[in-house]
Amino acid sequence: MDDEFRQRLEQRLGQLENRVALLERNQELIASGQRRSSLRSLWRRPPIWTFEQYPPRLLNLNVSPPAPAITGHAPRIAMVTPSYNHVQYLGATIESVVSQNYPNLTYHVQDGASIDGTVDLLKSLGDSVSWTSAPDKGQSNAINLGFAGADCEIMAYLNSDDMLLPGTLAHVANYFVSHPDVDVVYGHRVFIDREGLEVGRAVLPPHDGNALQYADYIPQETMFWRKRVWDRIGPIDESFHYAMDWDFIMRAQEAGFKFVRLPRFLACFRIHDAQKTASTYAVGVREMGILRRRVLGFDPTQMQIRRAIAPYLARQLAYHYAYRLGLLRY
Template identity: 80%
Template sequence: MDEDFRQGLEYRLEQLENRVALLERNLNLVAAGQRRASFRGLWRRPPMWTFEQHLPRLLNLNAFKSPPAIPANAPRIAMVTPSYNHADYIGATIDSIVGQAYPNLYYHVQDGASIDGTVDLLKSRGNSISWRSEPDNGQSNAINLGFAGVECEIMAYLNSDDMLLPGTLAHVVDYFMSHPDVDIVYGNRIFINRDGLEVGRAVLPRHDDKTLQYADYIPQETMFWRKRVWDKIGPIDESFHFAMDWDFILRAQAAGFKFVRLPRFLSCFRIHDAQKTTATYAIGVKEMGILRRRVLGFDPTQMQIRRAIAPYLLRQLAYHYSYRLGLLRY
């Protein structure tokens, strides 16, 4: 068989597989939406994985707790934004980080040679941020390139369509400084649409190591870790293109690092048609299977996964409605 023809056929099969997986996902979403009022519907689509929970509305940034004061000896934070053709959103991402006014911050945008106006936007920022635009081998590679050779104490990456909430860096640093035994923190998230309007919230219960072996419930855009984690387990595994954050988390857990869920909203996760989470869903299914087999030693069925994460989902449901009813405040 001609090599070009074979590669073309493989590419078309991969595209078809992605479309089938997305169709199955959309059918599940529709089915879950039709059962929204029932417990069964909530069980199939827990609030933390239900992005559009209500009609779009303005996000009130003044409704959150005031951040603690940043100490004079604030540790150095390094943040990287991997980017490719997200000119519509990356400006808000950059503003959400620079606007933290954190005095000891290294922030770098690693762009994959975008052709949509992103480079002009980065140039317009002058010296307020560090950035490079060059071809890369995908998101994982871009993150590693952005962190290469950087000296810091705390690390995080924020995708080019997500946003930090005001005061997030101050809250994270305050917790790390008062809890030297904690290695990785994360928090609650807010779902926003392409226009930056709020469409839902995810309020998470306390961290659960066992559940994490079956499902990645940690919102990546809210996660920060000490550099000692990176130094010990290594950088992002570039063989992963969807579940790279779960792989990093599982390696950190296996190495004995301590995780804590902070009881506050830290970041916004943007929902839009072109986001990678949707476009690479079939690849994600494969990669999540690889990680489960590696950690568990077997390939669990969907029923086994549901049973394993059931206690956590029930707790998340309780936290969600306690927050909605005003019993919990963040």
Template identity: 80%
Template sequence: MDDEFKQKVLQQLDQIESRIALLERNQHLIAAGQRRESLRSLWRRPPMWTFEQYPPRLLNLNSFQPTPSPPANAPRIAMVTPSYNHVHYLDATIDSILNQNYPNLHYHVQDGASIDGTVELLSKRGNGLSWRSEPDKGQSNAINIGFSGVDCEIMAYLNSDDMLLPGTLAYVADYFMSHPDIDIVYGHRVFVDRDGLEVGRAVLPPYHGKTLQYADYIPQETMFWRKRVWDKVGPIDESFHFAMDWDFILRAQAAGFKFVRLPRFLSCFRIHDAQKTAATYAVGVKEMGILRRRVLGFDPTQAEIRRVIAPYLALQIAYHYGYKLGLLKY
């Protein structure tokens, strides 16, 4: 890890530790007798990978940055939602996109022949989106079908149980328009439960390419990219069923495309028992191993992975507490 990055980590941690100590002494933020969360515990479960951080509560949209207006001459954004038997969540996903009121949007739901009422739901949605329901070869295949032949400038996919936060499309479009050299963006995420109640937040440090070769820290539901990325490295590799987003990200990084972490919460990642992420963990471990071997040229041990990503995790902990204490505003 480069010395400049290590120095930034240490500076951030020193600032956070000093502020925490001051607040604990003067404002009694931690009640008497309450044990402080150990550093060891934070390393085991860093905040960005700890989904349920507190009891469920209503999602307070007023706690985020104000919703911007879409830019003039708004670029064409194409979004695809791959779906299969997620009728319980799909309506909220669709609403989160269409309620952005983005003026130049192509939105398509590609359903894998669901039998849970999804087709009936889609039939009632009316204008604003296109959809098809037919057998497919999995999520990656559905995403590729959804993007087939689409004319656009910006692309993203949102799974059928996740949600965009208000203003995301306008904010992303404005950023791309004012930063023509940037190819891929992503942002902070909110964790919600099956009922849409907030259970956690993940505030991420800026993009760091070396860390990304060892661990995927980019929240897929917050990621948008220019079509030129898709044209060069796409489509989604359909041999992957879990780590397809990390594969796409690594191919884009290897091709020299520029990434930026935006200073804004962009989307909500839903936690529930039936989600694919929980149900196919073994497949994910295998696919992540394949990607590490391809990118690094060897199989790193868990100790090697932890050693390389440790500075990034330390910085993420600093950002987490900086946001929690009000030192960072998003």
């Protein structure tokens, strides 16, 4: 091999090495950009508010271990389901409550004069469920009507498209009995689609009262409270049609009641096209603005809201992936 040929070969090999190095660098930059994009996407849509996290799969009703049996006095629980034209989901909601077989439960469905077959469904249940079907002034009014005169120690409401998970009532009752200083509890949630298939899960970190002033992260369908909370702060504010649960929560927090996040999946939140959460979002934005101004004393910018809830969202992300990796079990 002559010197000229060797030089050309070495030059060519050097060019190839440079191209390979450049390609590797580009791949690193692309991967880095993808990671940053992925992180930005997670930040914009954290798992706690990302409903459809994976393809639909059969719902595992035993997502949490069996709750221990009630020992001694079973505190009386009053539950209300406000309903209007949700017959396709209402049966599953009712079944998820009555199948708990909780020994001291008052359960009432307050229907707003539905015309979709809801009344026929309720009639078919006989005496197993208390119900009323009559015109009302909206969801908040229906909840208050349902709780009128309730004689109980613990209260909760479950919307007509959501579901309790097995053992929830026993677990909540046991916790309240053993923790007399706690006033409000809530837990993890499962996202289901209109067919009842599971599409995601939300694992929450411990309660953060500061973050709650800027954003409502408490899954309403998992929340239970002592009647003393209701007696002191009053019923659901009927001027709210979207953020009524956040208003109730904030009034309870402002009154000094103690909140605890339970380390257990308690209920399922259903995602579907006719969902009130999606169809009245503009109303929700206005009502959430009203609540933030009332609680904070000013109207925070989106940047201020993001900064205020950033520590909570970071913890939620850590809990989410720790659960996904099997490091946390509930």
